Amino acid sequence: MREAAEPKSDAFRVQKEIFYEYLDKQGLKRTQQREVILETFLHADHHINVDQLIERVRQIDPTIGQSTVYRTVNIFLECGIAQELRLTDETRRLEPIIGNRHHDHLICTECGSTIEFFNCSLEVAQIIAASKHGFKPARHSLKIYGTCRNCQLRADTQR
Amino acid sequence: MREAAEPKSDAFRVQKEIFYEYLDKQGLKRTQQREVILETFLHADHHINVDQLIERVRQIDPTIGQSTVYRTVNIFLECGIAQELRLTDETRRLEPIIGNRHHDHLICTECGSTIEFFNCSLEVAQIIAASKHGFKPARHSLKIYGTCRNCQLRADTQR
DNA sequence: ATGGTTGCAAACCTTTTGCATCGGG
DNA sequence: CCCGATGCAAAAGGTTTGCAACCAT
Numbered sequence: 001m002r003e004a005a006e007p008k009s010d011a012f013r014v015q016k017e018i019f020y021e022y023l024d025k026q027g028l029k030r031t032q033q034r035e036v037i038l039e040t041f042l043h044a045d046h047h048i049n050v051d052q053l054i055e056r057v058r059q060i061d062p063t064i065g066q067s068t069v070y071r072t073v074n075i076f077l078e079c080g081i082a083q084e085l086r087l088t089d090e091t092r093r094l095e096p097i098i099g100n101r102h103h104d105h106l107i108c109t110e111c112g113s114t115i116e117f118f119n120c121s122l123e124v125a126q127i128i129a130a131s132k133h134g135f136k137p138a139r140h141s142l143k144i145y146g147t148c149r150n151c152q153l154r155a156d157t158q159r
Numbered sequence: 160m161r162e163a164a165e166p167k168s169d170a171f172r173v174q175k176e177i178f179y180e181y182l183d184k185q186g187l188k189r190t191q192q193r194e195v196i197l198e199t200f201l202h203a204d205h206h207i208n209v210d211q212l213i214e215r216v217r218q219i220d221p222t223i224g225q226s227t228v229y230r231t232v233n234i235f236l237e238c239g240i241a242q243e244l245r246l247t248d249e250t251r252r253l254e255p256i257i258g259n260r261h262h263d264h265l266i267c268t269e270c271g272s273t274i275e276f277f278n279c280s281l282e283v284a285q286i287i288a289a290s291k292h293g294f295k296p297a298r299h300s301l302k303i304y305g306t307c308r309n310c311q312l313r314a315d316t317q318r
Numbered sequence: 319a320t321g322g323t324t325g326c327a328a329a330c331c332t333t334t335t336g337c338a339t340c341g342g343g
Numbered sequence: 344c345c346c347g348a349t350g351c352a353a354a355a356g357g358t359t360t361g362c363a364a365c366c367a368t
Contacts, residue, residue, distance in 0.1 A: 027346095027347080028347075028348085029341085029342055029343075029346095029347060029348065030342080030343095031341080031342070031347095031348060031349080032341095033348080033349070034348090050332080050333085051331095051332085063349095063350080064349085064350085065349065065350040065351065066333090066350090066351095067333085067334075067335080067349080067350070067351080068348080068349060068350070070332090070333060070334075071334090071348085071349090074333095074334095086245060091331085091332070092332090104288075106289055106292060106294045106296075108294075109297065115292050115294065117288065117291075117292055119284070119288035119291070121284055121288075122281075122284045122285060122288050125278070125280055125281045125284045126281060126301070126303060129263075129276065129278035129280075129281050129303075130265055130303050130305065132276075132278070133265060133274050133276055133308070134307070134308030134311070135265045135267075135274065135303070135305055135306070135307055135308065136305045136306040136311055137265075137303045137304070137305040138268065138304050138305040138306070139303075139304050139305075140301065140302060140303040140304060141300075141301070141302045141304075142285070142299065142300070142301045142302075143299060143300045143301075144285060144288075144289050144294070144296045144298075144299040145296070145297050145298050145299060145300075146289065146294055146295045146296040146297040146298075147294070147295040147297070148293070148294055149292070149293030149294065152293070152295055186321090186322080187322070187323090188321095188322060188323065188366085188367055188368075189367080190322095190323065190324080190366080190367075192323080192324070193323090208357095209357080209358085210357085222324095222325080223324085223325085224324065224325040224326065225325090225326095225358090226324080226325070226326080226327095226358085226359075226360080227323080227324060227325070229357095229358060229359070230323085230324090230359090233358095233359095250356085250357070251357090
């Protein structure tokens with residue numbers, strides 16, 4: 001019934017705790033559906049969209065309605081265990097936030113692959129740049145579009 | 160009939176040339192509607208959305224259909240005189256690209272205001288960060304969310 | 319004359335919502 | 344038992360598309 005839930009379960013303990021505490025705090029209920037959706041989301045692709053999530057959820061329990069998935073995803077966003085991501089002009093994708101490991105994205109416009117990275121001096125430079133405008137930064141989203149290593153190599157060999 | 164078209168017309172010469180050259184190159188036609196939509200877009204708010212653009216276009220020529228505006232906006236995006244912008248989770252907005260003056264955005268989560276800025280060392284830091292992953296950057300989108308100066312002051316005085 | 323363009327309405331896609339029923343605490 | 348949660352279908356945005364008439368070249 002549940003697939004691949006136990007093996008990695010410890011890795012997502014933090015997210016689950018945050019989610020269930022948020023439910024409690026808001027007077028919301030811990031239902032079977034929400035558990036299935038949470039498990040599925042945490043074990044899914046890193047950049048999944050809601051449609052794909054619905055599909056996978058229904059592989060586990062076909063009776064779960066799409067509105068339930070949407071409603072649950074909105075709770076994920078509210079309590080901060082997921083964040084929205086728009087890689088290109090595509091539909092929104094969801095990304096689990098693992099701990100506090102913030103990262104930015106390199107997006108290859110050739111093959112569509114993405115690389116997640118974190119660069120400390122870049123973070124610092126952003127804080128400095130923002131404060132020059134009297135702005136107090138809280139979070140940010142940086143997407144760098146270009147060509148990944150593989151696609152550069154492929155272009156070179158084909159030339 | 161046409162309002163505020165002549166005064167600033169020189170400021171947008173580059174965009175217009177790019178657009179009309181793109182039309183030619185693609186075998187597309189220079190119609191009245193496209194001219195009105197282009198004028199309106201270039202003179203509109205910097206972060207206009209399509210609905211607002213349709214409204215303004217229809218103040219000039221109420222017979223222009225919404226699909227024509229959408230289709231024309233898509234041409235703007237294709238030929239590069241406009242770019243998409245999603246400030247928060249809101250609907251997409253359009254931003255005219257004036258020359259090559261790239262900029263990033265500071266977005267205040269209190270009042271929703273945005274500041275456009277450009278910071279050279281930030282640009283350099285991004286190129287360095289990308290190249291560490293063998294990635295060849297072409298363009299990027301940086302949005303920093305936080306609190307603007309005014310909202311910080313307001314919060315201080317209210318406390 | 320020809321092939322792209324337009325306006326209209328309908329279709330589309332993603333997300334939200336109203337409602338009667340269900341179920342967790 | 345109560346109130347929130349669910350599934351369904353419908354509604355609600357925002358954007359695209361099919362089509363017959365239109366118009367720029």
